[in-house]
Amino acid sequence: MNDEQIDELVGMVQRARRAVVFTGAGISTECGIPDFRSPGGFWTRYKPIAYQEFLASEDTRLEAWRRFLMIRETIGTAEPGPGHRAVAELVDRGHVACVITQNIDGLHQAAGIPAERIIEIHGNGTYAKCLGCGLRHEISWVADEIARTGRPPACTSCGGIVKSATISFGQAMPEQEMADARAATLDADLFIAVGSSLQVFPAAGLPVLASHNRTPLVILNREETGLDGLARLVLHAESGPVLQAVVARLAGG
Ligand code: NAD
Numbered sequence: 001m002n003d004e005q006i007d008e009l010v011g012m013v014q015r016a017r018r019a020v021v022f023t024g025a026g027i028s029t030e031c032g033i034p035d036f037r038s039p040g041g042f043w044t045r046y047k048p049i050a051y052q053e054f055l056a057s058e059d060t061r062l063e064a065w066r067r068f069l070m071i072r073e074t075i076g077t078a079e080p081g082p083g084h085r086a087v088a089e090l091v092d093r094g095h096v097a098c099v100i101t102q103n104i105d106g107l108h109q110a111a112g113i114p115a116e117r118i119i120e121i122h123g124n125g126t127y128a129k130c131l132g133c134g135l136r137h138e139i140s141w142v143a144d145e146i147a148r149t150g151r152p153p154a155c156t157s158c159g160g161i162v163k164s165a166t167i168s169f170g171q172a173m174p175e176q177e178m179a180d181a182r183a184a185t186l187d188a189d190l191f192i193a194v195g196s197s198l199q200v201f202p203a204a205g206l207p208v209l210a211s212h213n214r215t216p217l218v219i220l221n222r223e224e225t226g227l228d229g230l231a232r233l234v235l236h237a238e239s240g241p242v243l244q245a246v247v248a249r250l251a252g253g
Pocket of ligand 1: 023024025026027028029030033034035036037038102103104105106122195196197198199200203220221222223237238239240
């Protein structure tokens with residue numbers, strides 16, 4: 001970890017009052033949840049099932065649910081890591097106004113950040129929804145239904161297709177969340193992207209928007225990203241230790 005870079009980041013955070021922290025799967029790898037693109041990650045072994053494929057075939061829906069329930073076993077038992085706790089502390093200290101997350105694991109909420117300060121632009125994997133009438137269904141109910149019938153579940157109210165409340169490739173982004181995320185980005189006085197390859201659009205358009213809006217952009221990621229050239233500060237490092245060091249220095253430690 002480069003001390004000068006941490007000092008620079010501490011200075012930027014100290015001056016910020018409306019910072020946005022934008023997180024990707026990398027902030028949760030310390031919690032045992034594999035990211036999307038790192039070698040050996042769950043997702044590298046399976047090609048993602050696109051939304052249209054999910055809609056088109058009952059067999060594909062069953063396979064999608066089978067994979068989802070496997071991932072759920074890890075996500076369901078994961079605890080917030082050092083990165084989540086540090087971001088929660090920065091919110092608490094009044095430097096960070098809002099967390100925009102691509103993650104579906106609910107770990108920012110579990111770290112104690114109030115729900116109204118978190119924008120989940122790729123949905124939430126802790127529950128399921130009917131694509132027809134929007135009725136919420138619990139994941140445990142889905143698992144029981146699949147075990148009972150051997151088929152993907154149908155909505156108990158309208159018989160529609162039930163899907164995890166996450167956004168799949170090819171699925172429309174949630175309008176309200178994207179509008180909120182854009183507004184928070186335009187209002188930000190600092191934008192810090194953490195643990196994201198910044199390859200998934202439109203999500204990765206948010207750091208681009210911040211940069212075009214002349215908001216200082218910081219990218220903290222283990223490896224290079226395609227947007228490093230836009231950033232005021234780039235740290236190629238583990239996110240948890242860096243964010244913890246920032247919090248410790250702000251506290252005078
Ligand atoms: P990604 O896998 O494309 O990128 C993650 C990046 O984080 C990689 O560049 C990797 O090098 C870096 N990284 C991994 N561990 C790190 C660490 N400890 N410190 C610093 N950097 C680290 O993930 P993405 O950009 O979030 O896009 C993948 C999509 O898949 C997202 O939209 C998300 O919805 C979904 N996803 C979510 C979860 C989750 O909820 N935890 C997990 C996997 C994928």
